[in-house]
Amino acid sequence: MTNVDQLRKDLVGLHEDLIRWGLVVWTAGNVSARVSGEDLFVIKPSGVSYDELTPESMVVCDLDGKLVDGVYSPSSDTAAHAYVYREMPEVGGVVHTHSTYATAWAARGEAVPCVLTAMADEFGAEIPVGPFALIGNDDIGKGIVATLSGHRSPAVLMRNHGVFTIGKTARAAVKAAVMCEDVARTVHIARQLGDPLPIAQSDIDKLYDRYQNVYGQR
């Protein structure tokens, strides 16, 4: 199986994860994966429902977001994914959702403060807010890259819009999207009845360092 074929297949499962963890409704979310060693990535087709997604329905684009292979039009968010792959060579996967709680913070233009140990583990900092940007050119991509470059967080809340996450792999970006919504929800609910207690920056640093270097199977 070629690399592209495997990625097409992986993306079906990863889009199922978006549904499974409640991050998307209807067709409103997408995952892409960089083709390793080539200036290409694989992404969801535009406006196709999650039920109808098959490996064959996924489309391959170049790093300018132009369709290279596929029977459907690429996701309307393709330009943003392409911009991230062009500017952040370490990124192997990108996810976009309008998950409810994270998007609520984005609607207020407010970062999610780092007040949970699980958030320190995964994000190492607050989840930052990116600029308001219209679809149709590179503005969304620029906003993502400008916000996440040099930031520990793999997730950005694009103002009045939703979430973009990045990862070394598409699976890592999906994990970041799942955890982003989970901590955005928990911190929102904590804030409804008062102020969450802060975590000292030195403790955030220790948790982040440990999680990035020790957690999981070696």
Add this chain to the structure above:
Amino acid sequence: MTNVDQLRKDLVGLHEDLIRWGLVVWTAGNVSARVSGEDLFVIKPSGVSYDELTPESMVVCDLDGKLVDGVYSPSSDTAAHAYVYREMPEVGGVVHTHSTYATAWAARGEAVPCVLTAMADEFGAEIPVGPFALIGNDDIGKGIVATLSGHRSPAVLMRNHGVFTIGKTARAAVKAAVMCEDVARTVHIARQLGDPLPIAQSDIDKLYDRYQNVYGQR
């Protein structure tokens, strides 16, 4: 397969979508579809649970809401659907739900402000509130038509009642019902902790125009 047979079958799947996306409980929601080229529409039977819905259980009514074909009584909301089909010839599908967050806005008689790009895409404006109206005559239908005529939004929040959505097809109306609840929920949650940032009207216009004309498969 005749047009009516296909619509009966489609309506089973579309009612499943209401359940799948969490818009209804028990029997409290319904979808109808206009029979193209005839003064008829197909609609859910009254008080039948979603589990028991089959293509054969769907009923066919004329545009006065009178039963033309079917073994069950039509939905108790049939008069409202019929009124919309009579007065809005461009409408091919109508959906009614009491989805939680949208109905909460309706209980306060408050429109959902357009503060999310996904909302600008799909609704192009706030989601408006229609009048309080009792079931049993054309009052609900009149309220829907009066509110949605000339409005970009395919969804109306009927005061103290719930949501009606329209679309070129029944599937489009179901999509509008799903998106209506999604944005009503996200904006509600954003508002719980402060004020969502506004989106400039010119940006709403650009997003709406693009989404209506570019998005999805051509």
Add this chain to the structure above:
Amino acid sequence: MTNVDQLRKDLVGLHEDLIRWGLVVWTAGNVSARVSGEDLFVIKPSGVSYDELTPESMVVCDLDGKLVDGVYSPSSDTAAHAYVYREMPEVGGVVHTHSTYATAWAARGEAVPCVLTAMADEFGAEIPVGPFALIGNDDIGKGIVATLSGHRSPAVLMRNHGVFTIGKTARAAVKAAVMCEDVARTVHIARQLGDPLPIAQSDIDKLYDRYQNVYGQR
């Protein structure tokens, strides 16, 4: 199939409905059904998980709540069900849940105001609050009967405890429990951002009358 055998089977499906509509966790909810023409009712066994419920696991009790047939102990709420069957001969089914939103109103000792047309249809009034009562004698049953006698609502919020609903059949009582949580949730959410608009008493009366006499299949 005897009446009791049919009821045992029905109760399995009705307990599945409690799970399906999100009204219960673990083993915390129960449904019972009166055996028509006999001083008996069938009820869930105590502390048995929903997965393990079978027709055979259901137990039969007399109207004093004493076990008549069954291999398990009856639900710890059996005395309350029994009291209702003794005192309200028109009741054919009783449901008890700790469903989240309804129980939140019960924790504050606050009735759910009738501000939704769906609530006027099903409940015809506010959903009332019953007294605080300890388990172990007839106090809970007395509180249910005292609150619901002469009230349109088939649901009572027992203070600091949860919901009991009654119906002509067990299925009707389950429907009331589902609708009770649905309207408790919607009105709660409406109240989070302001005050729901009232519905005039005369309109509540009209809606209730129509729904009780016209809705559904004849």
Add this chain to the structure above:
Amino acid sequence: MTNVDQLRKDLVGLHEDLIRWGLVVWTAGNVSARVSGEDLFVIKPSGVSYDELTPESMVVCDLDGKLVDGVYSPSSDTAAHAYVYREMPEVGGVVHTHSTYATAWAARGEAVPCVLTAMADEFGAEIPVGPFALIGNDDIGKGIVATLSGHRSPAVLMRNHGVFTIGKTARAAVKAAVMCEDVARTVHIARQLGDPLPIAQSDIDKLYDRYQNVYGQR
């Protein structure tokens, strides 16, 4: 089947319960069970998704948290589980989650007050808050044991972190985790619109005593 083999199998089902009752996302939660009669316990492997959990993937550790048998690394929370088993010989199962509402209380460092009869039954008191503690040594374990020793509650809210529950068996600890989230959610929602009514301490005592000694199948 040896005791260890049975526990490995049981743990698969109990991790499924964490998913089923909505207590965890991705890989963020774990259940362990003491091997009766030996200084060993069985626990989830680290960073393995719930879908991939099999009896064989579970790992066996000694009471210092060192891997004794298994192909994977043990959960990163193993040291906390081990500390509890060392210090609380009556404990046969331990569960850790970041379930949303309970963790929200933990983020504010606020105990869940005992204002529901179901909470008096299961917890017999408020659900207490444990100290802030970093992962990597025995601090979390010490915080759990210090908080729960002599307390009726089988659940502790570790500050800015999440929930640990204990039980005579792993299943009892999972039940406590499910009930903890359920009551944390209900009391949170009650508090959003006012103050829950208190339950008298003497009534809490009666409910707790009855539930611990009478409920369920003998």
